[in-house]
Amino acid sequence: MTCQYNFSAGPSMIPRAVLNQAQEELLDWHGTGMSVMEMSHRSKQYLPIIEEAEAGLRDLLSIPKNYKVLFLQGGAITQNIMVPMNLLANRSASYVASGYWSKRTYTDAQVFSNINMAASSESINYTQAPNMKSWNFSKQDAYVHFCLNETIHGVEYFEDPKIDEVPIVCDMSSNILSRGIDVSSYGVIYAGAQKNIGPAGLTLIIVRDDLLDFADKKTPTTLSWKIQSDNNSMINTPSTFSIYMAGLVFKWLKEKGGLKEVEKFNIKKASVLYDFIDQSDFYYNDIDISNRSRMNVPFRIKDDSLTMTFVAEAEKKGLYQLKGHRLVGGLRASIYNAMPIEGVNALIQFMKEFEKNNT
């Protein structure tokens, strides 16, 4: 059995070219005689690696100068606690629930006081993201939190919020770098790396510098954005190898033509797959067309009893990880930046054959 294409939601595919480069450099990075994994994070060999990674990211997203970039750990879920610890300062905050992850963020934050729901689409099973105009928050809130792309439900916002009164905190774990965004529309952006950035173990934070001064005094040093920022993400040892890999991915995206080109490519991949699902009487996707995720495409077979056979037969063809999340069932194809169009075409070809053999 060989994997042709990996549709995992995360950890997920990393561009082949990046893996090849990492392999070439694995034992001896640029004539240092060391692997990146063996380097002191404070050494003169390693510093250019983290600096280039940050510069690459700033360039891709056109991050304004008054935003800090942090390379932390703990995954997106640790931010569920770090966001209130670093921002709340005994005020209130509002949360939008557009799927499993943002609802979980809201629930996790309940250990703090005055955490409110701004809008939720739970009652319609998250088939649509609550319209940004419907978000019900208070101007006194410390922040409004939402998730730009719901990885499990396949629900994505395609606009940046235009809200000036309150800083917006956004979980972009599964669609960061899939297209350009206006960073200045956000107060804080965070993302676990293992979907569209690189290996697991790295969490990216982009934070407007005036938001660094609200941390609760009891915030541990490693969890304080401010202290990490003052120490270039090195108040403790950062995930050095993942940062190196992320830097290679940023270069790869730049070589692809930057995020404008990457977006075109992602639109194409997602639309061929949705078009195929929509014309079929065998498969379906019930997410509102205006919110259909370009990164995570959940779909179902009308005869649900065929789902596990689909997954097993797809795997025999080298199409991996098509099973839907255990909470929602069905099927899901995650088609992040690293998934080539050939992978989507191979999936569609398999779906056609499976339909033919089972009707």
Ligand SMILES: *Cc1c(COP(=O)(O)O)cnc(C)c1O
């Ligand atoms: C995967 C994911 C998470 C969880 O990330 P961890 O790195 O496992 O903590 C949170 N939010 C979104 C949108 C995700 O896709």
